[in-house]
Every structure is written in C-alpha cells, then in structure tokens.
Amino acid sequence: MITPQDKELLAKKGISESQIAGQLSCFVKGFPYLKLDAAASAEKGILVLDTHEQKEYLTAWERYINEDRTIVKFVPASGAASRMFKDLFEFLGAEYDEPVKAFEKDFFAHIAYFAFYEDLNAACLKNEKQDISALIASGNYKAVVANLLNEVGLNYGSLPKGLLKFHNYKEGARTPMEEHLVEGALYASAKAGKANVHFTVSTEHRALFEELVAQKVKMYSEKYKVEYHISFSEQKPSTDTIAADMENKPFRSEDGKLLFRPGGHGALIENLNDLVADVVFIKNIDNVVPDNLKGDTILYKKLIAGVLVSLQEQAFKYLKLLDSGKYTAEQIREIIQFVQKKLYCKNPDTKDLEDVDLVLYLKNKLNRPMRVCGMVKNVGEPGGGPFLAYNPDGTISLQILESSQIDMNDVKSKEMFENGTHFNPVDLVCAVRDYKGHKFDLTKFVDPATGFISYKSKNGKDLKALELPGLWNGAMSNWNTVFVEVSLSTFNPVKTVNDLLREQHQNKD
Structure with a gap:
C-alpha cells in the first residue's frame, strides 16, 4: 500500500511506483544463476600479447590519441575507508x-x-x-x-579512501585522488594535452574532494604539462533500491517511512552514461602505486586501450560495409569470424540463420559499446573472475562474474569458479560511441536479471537489500567484451591500512 507520504518520497527521488513493484518482485523471484560455458583462460578467451603485438597496440593507441579525441578517466571514489580500519x-x-x-x-x-x-x-x-x-x-x-x-x-x-594519505614523496604525501590525477596525465591525456578525470563521490564528501583539487591541480598541471578537466558526480537518488522485510513487503522504519538503500556500484552506469567521451578508462580508487612503480600501470593501460581502438576500428569498417549492402559471401564469413574469434561472441545458431537475419544479427552484435578488461593471474584475492557465459539470446560471450552469480551447488560451475586462472582487478577501458559517432545509451545494455539480494538489518530488524547489476558485471553484460592478461604488478589494492606497509606502497625514491 503506497501512502501519500510514500508518493512524496518517490517523487523526490525520481522513482516510479512501477519501479518499486518491479524491485519487490525481484525479492519474491530472486535472480537466476548464470549458465557457464567455461572459465576464461589464456587458452580460452584471454589474450596474452607477445612483444610484437604489444608494439602494434601501443602504436595504435598513440595514433588514436593524436587525433581529436576525448579521453576520460572514470574513478569510483565514494566508498568510505571504514573497512580499511x-x-x-x-x-x-x-x-x-x-x-x-x-x-x-x-x-x-x-x-x-x-x-x-x-x-x-x-x-x-x-x-x-x-x-x-x-x-x-x-x-x-x-x-x-x-x-x-x-x-x-x-x-x-x-x-573516503580517496582523501587518505597513501604514499610519501619528498614534496609531501599523496592521496589516491592525486595519484589518479597523475595517471590521467600519463596515459589518458589526448593530443591537446587535456586530461579529463571524473570522480564519483558521496554527497557528504564532495566539498572535501573539490577543496583538495583546488589546492593541488595547479601543481600537477605544471609538473605533467597537461590541462586538467576534473569533474565530480554523485550516485543518483533514482538508483536507490527499496528494502524489503523478510516477507518481501516494503521495509518501513519506526516512523513508517519506506527505507531505500544505495543500489551498489551498478548504479554508476548512469554516471558513466552522462559522460561525453570517446574512450573511458575505469579503475578503482585504491588501486594506485607511487611514481617509481607506475611504469607497468602506464604500459598496460596503453596496451589495453590499443586493443580497444584496434577492434573498434575493425568493427566500424564491418558495420559500414553491412550498411552499404555491397558485400560478398566471403566478407560475411570474415565478419562472423571477427565476431566469434576477436570479440568472443559465439552463436550456435549462426549456421541456421537466413541471409537477412544473419546480417541483422551481425549488425546487432557489432554495434554495441565495447570494453577491454585487464585480467591478472589469480592469487586468491576475493572478487569476480572472467568467464564465458550464456546470454539470454542463447549466445556465449565473455563476462565478469561474482560468486553470487554462480550456482555453487552445481559441481561443474563450482569447479570452474574455484579453478579459475585469472582474476578481475577492475581494469577497464571502454568505447562508448557507435560507428556513426553517436553516444550509446549505456542503460540499454544492462542485463536486469543479474542483480543480487543481500541480507542486512536496521535497528535490530532483519531486511533484504537489492543490489543493482554491478557496473562491470551485469551493467555491461550486453557490451562487446575482450579480456587481456596484464601484469600482476598493476594490481595493488588497499583493503586494510596495513596494506600500505607493503613494498608496493612504500616509495623508495
């Protein structure tokens, strides 16, 4: 039963009654596990680049940024540091x-x-x-x-973690936010010397971030010879999700108000969608190192970006060819091979499609946002991993999955998860425009069936919380996805304060 007070709250947040009904139905139905084809590996689905390939992709990236491009570094930075301590x-x-x-x-x-x-x-x-x-x-x-x-x-x-002092330098200690500004200058600045860095922050801490930027940006701009364009956004109230009681009815606080909770990092697909960019790098706020160890980070960021723009260029050529209607059977076979072998999207029914349906299928698969994700060798860190999984349309493609999305009661699925050779360090570079230069509406490529439910409490009362499809999980489920092996040295998260004592966070210069 929606009360007048509820309607006022919904209007304030920008959430419709139908959204509430849909979210409550998720508590009742739950979310299906994803059907796995295989764990991605160097033998199946993860590119391992040799020296010659690395050189080619680095050249491709340098060529790309020497044109009139907008590159943005996108950093989720709203997380509080409380768990660190x-x-x-x-x-x-x-x-x-x-x-x-x-x-x-x-x-x-x-x-x-x-x-x-x-x-x-x-x-x-x-x-x-x-x-x-x-x-x-x-x-x-x-x-x-x-x-x-x-x-x-x-x-x-x-x-928030982004404002804590992580690394010592002769000129003074740096926060993770500052380290990301430096990274933005070193691998994400385009021809005109512009470094666009976007942080998603919490409302309560935004002023502190802005204050730190005001203090530091001139120094980093002069040091790295770039013109910074630094922006901030907050998770939208419209992406909050309703909490439910243990009977799947709306959870109400003691004063009778509906309880909403943040929808998790998947809500940031809205923030990402608002950016005006050609290519976007995504990396977590706490995965930074001092300057003396940034070499590998810069190298592999440029490499995965080179892979991205090379694949995008080829996809655009094929789309324009299909649009022209002037293609041969041999060219169609070539495009199928590209979709299957380079974009790792396989359709068991391709051979049965009629010519017109086949062309529509290829256009549909090629004309999507594209991401290239760095993958490190598995060293037992908790979190998501790379898999080949079945999609709702029956195709098989590369996906980053969390353990909650995998049926651990299924012996084969559990074995794939436990024996996975690689781990997702949240190291993405994304192409977000179509072959005609238009911005994709990224919200249309989310798989809504990939959220999950967690159990929490409020004032001693149990409740169910709904997490939206994760930003690099279900929120990008319908993107073209490619995995590239990157060095483990690029993955140095700070989960506890004592992680800052690791050699990777102790500046030796």
Missing part, C-alpha cells in the same frame, strides 16, 4: 589496552612508515599533549588509534 576499530573496543593480535602489532611496529604519520603525530600533540612515541612508550596505544580514526583527530575512520 576494521581491525583498529576492534582494537579500540577491545578489553585489552596493548597490541595483542598480529595486525595490531604490525601496525604499531611500522607506524612511522605510513604517509599519514606526520599528520597523526600533530593530532596527538594537539589532543594528547604527547607525540606518538611518547604515547606508545607509556602504553597509551588507544589514544594513537583514536586520533587516527575519530573526528577529534584525522577522522580517517569516516573519510
């Missing part, structure tokens, strides 16, 4: 006062190696009248952690 929050609430667990001991033993050390020391002096060394010597470890995490100190427990 889970172990330290637990230490603050523990009955003991000195480090006991290995994580706690490691943190304090190497505390001077963190890029935020000087700021933390200043906060301790201001609030505790003692520096870090003195507090540790007197056994007051929790005061140090409190000054790191709480609002009275650095407030790192509530800030």
